[in-house]
Amino acid sequence: MNKPLWQQIIAPFIEPYARYHHANILHAIRIGVAVVTALLINRITQLPHGEWTAMTVFVILGLLQYQGAIYAKAKERVLGTILGIIIGLVLLWLSHGLGGYLWLYYLLIGLISGMIGYFAIRQLGYMGMLTGLTMCMIISSTSSIGEDGMFRALNVLIGTLVAVAATLILPLKSTLMWRFLLANNLDACAEIYTKVATPLNLRDKIVLSKEDEARGHLISSPYQPMTTEPPRLQSLNSGPLFNSSMMMNLENELETEQLAAIAEEVILKLKKINKRLLASRPHLAPTARESGIDQQTLESIQRTHRNIIGTIDLLMTSAYQLASKQIDSENRELLLHYQHELTQAMGHMAAVLRSPSDEVFRPITRIQVSAYPSTQALSFEWQGYFWLTQNLQSQLQSLSDLLQQTKPKWFAASGLRYQRREQRRINAQGGESDIDV
Numbered sequence: 001m002n003k004p005l006w007q008q009i010i011a012p013f014i015e016p017y018a019r020y021h022h023a024n025i026l027h028a029i030r031i032g033v034a035v036v037t038a039l040l041i042n043r044i045t046q047l048p049h050g051e052w053t054a055m056t057v058f059v060i061l062g063l064l065q066y067q068g069a070i071y072a073k074a075k076e077r078v079l080g081t082i083l084g085i086i087i088g089l090v091l092l093w094l095s096h097g098l099g100g101y102l103w104l105y106y107l108l109i110g111l112i113s114g115m116i117g118y119f120a121i122r123q124l125g126y127m128g129m130l131t132g133l134t135m136c137m138i139i140s141s142t143s144s145i146g147e148d149g150m151f152r153a154l155n156v157l158i159g160t161l162v163a164v165a166a167t168l169i170l171p172l173k174s175t176l177m178w179r180f181l182l183a184n185n186l187d188a189c190a191e192i193y194t195k196v197a198t199p200l201n202l203r204d205k206i207v208l209s210k211e212d213e214a215r216g217h218l219i220s221s222p223y224q225p226m227t228t229e230p231p232r233l234q235s236l237n238s239g240p241l242f243n244s245s246m247m248m249n250l251e252n253e254l255e256t257e258q259l260a261a262i263a264e265e266v267i268l269k270l271k272k273i274n275k276r277l278l279a280s281r282p283h284l285a286p287t288a289r290e291s292g293i294d295q296q297t298l299e300s301i302q303r304t305h306r307n308i309i310g311t312i313d314l315l316m317t318s319a320y321q322l323a324s325k326q327i328d329s330e331n332r333e334l335l336l337h338y339q340h341e342l343t344q345a346m347g348h349m350a351a352v353l354r355s356p357s358d359e360v361f362r363p364i365t366r367i368q369v370s371a372y373p374s375t376q377a378l379s380f381e382w383q384g385y386f387w388l389t390q391n392l393q394s395q396l397q398s399l400s401d402l403l404q405q406t407k408p409k410w411f412a413a414s415g416l417r418y419q420r421r422e423q424r425r426i427n428a429q430g431g432e433s434d435i436d437v
Contacts, residue, residue, distance in 0.1 A: 023177075026170050027065045034061060034166040038159055047158075048151045056159025061166065066174035068286025070167050074160050076127035081156050083127075084134025087112065088149060091139050109139065174286035175413040181280040182305060183353035188273050189312050190346035192266055196312075196319045196339065266316055273309055280305075291413035293406050301406075304399045311392045318385050327382055331375055334367070338389055341365035345396055349403070358411060361404040364397045 034057045042050030060077065064070045091112070095105050113132060120128025134156070138149030284302060288295045327335075345364045352359045375386055 023065060023172055026172065027061075030166045030170050031057070031061050033169075034162050037166075038162050041158060041162070042155075047155060049148065050155055052152050052155035053159040053162065056156050057163050057166075060160060060163040066172045066177060066283065066286050067167050068174040068288075068290040070163065072286070072289050073126065074164050076125070077130055077160050078157060080124075080127040080130025081134050081153050081160075084131040085138065085150065085153050087131065088135040088138025091135070095139075173290060173414060174283040175290045175410050178280055178283040178287045179353045179410065179414065181276045181283070182301075183350040185273050185276050185280075185305065185309070186346045186350040186353070188269055188276075189308060190343045190350070192269055192273075192316060193312055193339065193343050193346070195266060196315050263320070270309075270313060277306060277309065287410070287413070291406075291409040293409050297402065297406060301399065301402050304395055304402065308392065308395045308399065311388060311395060315385070315388050315392065318381075318388060322381055322385060325379065325381060327378065331378060331382070334375070335386075335389070338365070338367055338393075341367060342389070342392060342396065345400075349396070349400060353403070356414075358407075361400040361407075364393055364400060367393075 035054050038054040038057050042053055056077070060070060060073050064073060091105070091109060094108065095102075112135070116124075116128050116132040116135070120132070124131070134149070134153050137152050140149065280302065284298045285295065287293065288298055342365060345362075349361060352361055375383065378386070
């Protein structure tokens with residue numbers, strides 16, 4: 001059921017999932033409101049060099065959307081500005097005491113500037129650059145006490161406060177975005193993995209009955225019942241010349257068409273998966289700041305995330321190559337059980353990542369290939385496929401363990417307001433939302 005228009009309009013402002021659907025628009029609104037607020041403050045206070053307030057808003061918010069990155073930049077800007085004020089005022093005080101030794105004053109400025117530049121490259125980064133910039137604004141002022149530089153620095157601090165306040169009104173958390181992107185990719189990987197069975201089992205889905213060979217009728221296997229025949233088969237069945245050879249050619253044609261359609265669909269899904277994988281990369285550092293999770297741990301999660309995608313791609317490629325190779329019923333059943341459990345595991349992990357409830361990641365599967373000696377008698381190609389499946393199982397378990405270990409931190413960093421609102425929405429609507437980025 002579609003929501004009324006007014007609910008669709010206000011949804012991005014009150015529902016976390018809807019907010020991330022429209023993150024770019026909300027970011028634009030936030031910048032516009034923050035800049036207007038900065039200009040109004042300038043008009044009311046009439047502080048000299050008030051243009052620096054609005055400029056600071058753009059510097060902080062212009063290229064950053066999410067709270068973790070914005071707060072980090074705002075913190076560096078405030079600390080750099082304050083440190084620059086202190087250094088600048090100290091240098092101005094020294095300039096009065098040096099008297100005729102003005103060359104010593106400029107030598108000191110050069111040494112301090114070099115030190116700031118050195119540490120800016122190695123550790124301080126943006127904060128170091130702001131320290132040097134603020135220092136130069138103060139010592140370059142024509143006023144004896146650096147009034148122009150002081151007013152510029154004051155307006156920078158005001159602009160920083162305005163930018164931070166704007167992010168509190170319309171918050172966009174990197175932790176939530178990271179969760180949603182990873183959850184979406186796990187769901188998409190599960191969808192692709194379910195299609196692996198199609199090329200492997202296609203020859204079992206459509207078989208020719210010996211009793212009906214003369215008539216050319218198709219029967220279906222338990223995997224996929226067929227209630228009606230395709231139009232081409234109906235027209236051919238009505239003719240007297242339809243024989244088993246024609247039937248086999250038509251079966252192969254249908255098989256090729258179905259495999260081609262599946263391959264095209266998988267390629268499109270993989271493109272979206274890779275797009276989300278790349279989109280999650282910029283959220284790692286802000287998520288680490290928001291949640292307190294070690295950056296190296298988040299990198300391990302990202303690496304495992306990427307490996308799962310690669311393994312599923314290899315499984316799909318192998319499945320097409322194994323479509324014509326026979327496998328006994330016992331190992332085929334094992335393979336189908338494996339596929340079912342791993343698909344369910346990916347779906348469960350995605351649901352826990354999206355859920356506002358404090359749920360637990362469960363073990364991936366109880367199946368162990370080592371418990372099935374029959375796999376040792378398979379051909380080299382089939383053993384390779386089982387090895388890839390075991391590799392996927394190991395990767396999913398590693399990802400599940402990492403997410404469970406870090407869950408208290410990324411769950412808390414998502415915000416209590418988000419958890420409560422989303423839980424109320426799920427209880428009211430009886431379902432989960434999704435974000436397709």
